[in-house]
Amino acid sequence: MPYEIIIGRGGQQPFTIPGTCEAVSHHHARFTVDDDGNWFIENLTGPGGNGIYIKDCNGTFRRTEAKMIDRDSVIRLGSGGHISFTFYANRIIAPDDYSYEFDLIQAQLREIQQEQSRVEAENEKKARKIKAIRAASGVVTLGLLAYAAVMKSPAGFAPAAISGAVTALLPSPDQKRLKAVLEKKKALLLCPKCFSPISEAAIYNRACPMCKAKG
Numbered sequence: 340m341p342y343e344i345i346i347g348r349g350g351q352q353p354f355t356i357p358g359t360c361e362a363v364s365h366h367h368a369r370f371t372v373d374d375d376g377n378w379f380i381e382n383l384t385g386p387g388g389n390g391i392y393i394k395d396c397n398g399t400f401r402r403t404e405a406k407m408i409d410r411d412s413v414i415r416l417g418s419g420g421h422i423s424f425t426f427y428a429n430r431i432i433a434p435d436d437y438s439y440e441f442d443l444i445q446a447q448l449r450e451i452q453q454e455q456s457r458v459e460a461e462n463e464k465k466a467r468k469i470k471a472i473r474a475a476s477g478v479v480t481l482g483l484l485a486y487a488a489v490m491k492s493p494a495g496f497a498p499a500a501i502s503g504a505v506t507a508l509l510p511s512p513d514q515k516r517l518k519a520v521l522e523k524k525k526a527l528l529l530c531p532k533c534f535s536p537i538s539e540a541a542i543y544n545r546a547c548p549m550c551k552a553k554g
C-alpha cells in the first residue's frame with residue numbers, strides 16, 4: 340500500500356522543524372512511497388513558493404518540483420540560510436539515529452580525500468618538472484650570454500626568446516581541479532542533523548560538537 344506524509348512546520352514528519360525556520364510552510368512538501376518502494380518528494384508551495392531543493396553529487400542544491408529520492412538524498416525546504424530546513428531523507432525512517440548518515444558522509448569523505456591526494460600528487464609532479472625545466476633553461480641562457488660576450492655579438496634577444504618558449508612549454512599545476520575537490524569536501528563536511536560546518540575529525544568521531552547529534 341502506498342505511504343504518504345506531509346512535511347512542513349505543521350506536517351506529520353517524525354522530527355521537529357523549528358518555528359524559526361520561517362521559509363518552511365505549514366504544508367511544504369509531500370513525501371510518498373509507492374508500491375514498489377520508490378521514494379518521491381513533491382513541492383507543495385507552488386512554482387513561486389519557497390520550494391524544495393535537493394543536493395546534487397557536487398554538493399549544489401537544485402530546485403525541484405517533484406523528484407524520486409532515496410535515503411541518501413539531502414533535501415532543503417526553502418532557498419537557504421537559517422530560515423530554511425535541511426535534512427537527510429533517511430530521517431523520515433530513522434528520525435533520531437544518525438549512524439546511517441555518518442556512515443554515508445565517511446564513505447564520501449574517504450573518496451574525496453583519495454581524489455585530493457591524487458590531484459595534489461599530480462600537481463607536485465608538475466611543480467618538480469617546472470623547476471627542472473626552469474633550471475635547465477637558466478643554464479642555456481647563461482651559456483648564450485657568455486657566448487655572446489666572448490664573440491661580442493648582439494645575442495641579447497636569445498635569452499628572452501628562450502624564456503618565452505620555455506614558459507609556453509611548462510606544464511601548469513591544476514589549481515582549478517584542486518579547488519573543485521576542496522569545495523566538494525566543504526559542502527560535505529556538515530552535521531547530518533543541524534548542518535553546521537564540522538571537521539573531518541567530528542565526522543570520524545560520529546558526533547556533532549554543535550547540536551550533539553550522534554550515530
Ligand SMILES: [Zn+2]
Nearest residue numbers: 530533547550
Ligand atoms: Zn549538528
